[in-house]
Amino acid sequence: MDAKSPAKPPESRANLRPSREEAEAAVRTLIAWAGDDPTREGLIDTPKRVAKAFGEFYKGYHEDAAETLDRVFDEAGGYDDIILVRDIPFFSHCEHHMVPFIGKAHIAYYPKGGVVGLSKLARVVDIFARRLQMQERLTNQIAEAIDTGLDPRGVAVMLEAEHHCVSMRGAHKSGVSTITTSFTGIFHKDPAERARFLSLVQHR
DSSP states (O other), rough: TTTSSSSOOOOHHHHOOOHHHHHHHEEEEHHHHHHHHTTTTTTTTHHHHHHHHHHHHGGGGGGOOOHHOOOBBBBBHHHHHHOEEEEEEEEEETTTTEEEEEEEEEEEESSSOOOHHHHHHHHHHHHHHEEEHHHHHHHHHHHHHHHHHOOEEEEEEEEEEEEHHSSSSSSTTOOEEEEEEEEEEEHHHHHHHHHHHHHHOOOO
16 A cells, blocks of 8 residues: 555544534635635535535545455455456545546456455545545555555556546646556566456447
């Protein structure tokens, strides 16, 4: 797992975490800065709703991918070929503007003695996506967590996402996709295996 992005906040960071009341006060400040009145009827409960929503958006900071991958099934009938889970939907928030980016993840691995429940791979994506992120880092974190947790012969990860910081602000260009990849083991060493992964992802 990426040492720079621990699954759970260090004790020092936890101690510095603002209270719920402080978070709600910050939202009221932002509403006023935007030019509206945080005390008007339609906005009076918005700070509470935003704080609750942030708890859902960023719950990945309090979850551990290693725990999600700690149960491996050894009885896979000797299966040792590629396993691919395609089109895993995810959303995250860019760390530069705190604006969503939304897309799909494609994950493959070659087992080496055991397999993991397929839903666990989707769960790993969710754990790392529900943090302030860069897509490049998110891609690597998913690959590294699976590589560490399963010790497979190789992991391949591709993310395709549309960044709303491009479509809603700045360039104002909608429909622009960003693709990132991360490969370990046999996928990193063998161009043919990378090509096989990409072909399977693109096959519809």
